[in-house]
Amino acid sequence: MITRFLTDVRVKFNPFSPRAKPARLFLSLIPPNARADGMKVETKMLPRTSTEPATLDVKFKDGKELKLELDKMRIPEVMEEVDRHSRILARKEELTGN
Known part of the structure; x- marks a missing residue:
């Protein structure tokens, strides 16, 4: 799961x-150094x-908010939804050269 574009997670x-x-598993997928980052x-x-x-x-770096029940x-569905927007942000970052 791509977590580097997440700024705010509320469960x-x-x-x-x-x-x-799914809520417990999602929390377990967040890396231990996420809060420090x-x-x-x-x-x-x-x-x-x-x-x-x-x-x-979930709130992303570009301001988009995702609300899931x-x-x-x-x-897998939860990870797919979160990764979908993270991949878009990664592609934008790659194209701008940041």
Whole structure:
């Protein structure tokens, strides 16, 4: 997963719910030095009895925001959505020579 273009990651999930697996896996894919490199990672744990859906909000360096409902998605789909915009930003960066 391409994480160098992410500036802000917000995840909200019930850790005891089986539908929260994509949220947990996404958090595990973020590199350990991401916060030191300037990424803001915010997690909100919902109570065990909560029926609120798991959500992921991602903000990219160009200002685009991506909001996903994770209880309806699998982790490959989540990674594909995030990587799609990251690849566009990588291509733009490569063409401008930065």
